[in-house]
Amino acid sequence: MPRAPATKKPAGKNSDKNTQKTPAAAPDRADGAPALPGSAEAAAEFMDEARRIPAREIRPLRADVALVHHNIRAGLDAVGPREAELLKLPAPFDLGAMKSLGRLSLGLVYAAAQVDRSSPGTTKKLLQRAHELRDLLLSAAVALMKAGVLPAQRVKKIMAGSGARDMVQDCVDLAQLFRDHAAEVKGKTAITRAQIDETAAIGDQLLSLLKPKGPKGPKAKAPEPVKSAVEARDRLWTLLGRRHEEQLRRAGMWLWIGEVDAHVPPLLARTARKAKKPNGSGASGSDRGGAPDEG
Incomplete structure (x- = not known):
C-alpha cells in the first residue's frame, strides 16, 4: 500500500535515499474527491x-x-x-x-x-441544486399568479413538461420571469435577487452540459x-x-x-x-531463469 510523503529531513549520509514517497492510496472515485498530494x-x-x-x-x-x-x-x-x-x-x-x-x-x-x-457525467450535485431552486421559485410564482401579480400564461407554461432538461430550462425561465416583473413582485415575495441570479446561472451551466434528446436534435458542444x-x-x-x-x-x-x-x-x-510459492521457496516455480522473452 502506498505511503504518505515523507517529511523532509536535513541532509545527511543517506539523505539521497527514499526522500520521495508515493502519496496515500487513491480515492474510490475521482469525481468530487480531493486531488492526491503531488x-x-x-x-x-x-x-x-x-x-x-x-x-x-x-x-x-x-x-x-x-x-x-x-x-x-x-x-x-x-x-x-x-x-x-x-x-x-x-x-x-x-x-x-x-x-x-x-x-x-x-x-x-x-x-x-x-x-x-x-x-456531463458528474452533474448530479448541480441538478440537485437546480431542483431545489426551481421548486422554490415556482412555488412563489404560482402564489403570485393566483394573486394576479404574475401572468398566468407564462407561469403555466413553466409548470408544463417533464424531464431533467425541461427542469433546467424552467430555472432559466423562472429567473427571467422574476426579472421581467421585478417591480410588480417587489415586497410581495421572499425570493431574493441572489436566489434569482443563482437559478439563472445554474440553469445556463446545465444547459451547456446536458445533451438534447432525440437523434434529430442538434448536438450540444461541450464547453472548451x-x-x-x-x-x-x-x-x-x-x-x-x-x-x-x-x-x-x-x-x-x-x-x-x-x-x-x-x-x-x-x-x-x-x-x-x-502467486503460490512452491515448498516454501522464495521464488515462483515459473520464474524465468533463461534468456529474455522477445515476444
Whole structure:
C-alpha cells in the first residue's frame, strides 16, 4: 500500500535515499474527491510527452482511475525487489520508464478528476441544486399568479413538461420571469435577487452540459475547458497504457511468464491473485531463469 510523503529531513549520509514517497492510496472515485498530494505536478510532468502522441492513436478513458492506480502500484511493488534481474532485459525495456509509472498513474488520477468536476457525467450535485431552486421559485410564482401579480400564461407554461432538461430550462425561465416583473413582485415575495441570479446561472451551466434528446436534435458542444480536460486525461491514459504494456507487464512476463497476472495485474483487474510459492521457496516455480522473452 502506498505511503504518505515523507517529511523532509536535513541532509545527511543517506539523505539521497527514499526522500520521495508515493502519496496515500487513491480515492474510490475521482469525481468530487480531493486531488492526491503531488498529483497535479505528476500530470504536468508527463503532459508534454502525452501531447506528442498522434490524435488518431488516443484512446478514451473508460476505466476507474483509482483501480488503475492501485494495479500499477501492485505491479511495481512486485517487481521492485528484482530490479537487478530486470537489467538483463533488452530494449525497448527501460527500467526508469517502468518506475515512472507510479507518478504517471498519479497524474492520471488528477487529470480524470478535472474532467469529472465539470463534465456531463458528474452533474448530479448541480441538478440537485437546480431542483431545489426551481421548486422554490415556482412555488412563489404560482402564489403570485393566483394573486394576479404574475401572468398566468407564462407561469403555466413553466409548470408544463417533464424531464431533467425541461427542469433546467424552467430555472432559466423562472429567473427571467422574476426579472421581467421585478417591480410588480417587489415586497410581495421572499425570493431574493441572489436566489434569482443563482437559478439563472445554474440553469445556463446545465444547459451547456446536458445533451438534447432525440437523434434529430442538434448536438450540444461541450464547453472548451471540458474538452481540453478530456483530451489531457485521454492522452495521459494512452501514454500510461502503452508504458504499462511495454515496461511493467514485460518485466512481469520476464520474471513470472504464465503467472504474470498474479504479480503484475492487468490495468483493469479487480483483484490481484497471490502467486503460490512452491515448498516454501522464495521464488515462483515459473520464474524465468533463461534468456529474455522477445515476444
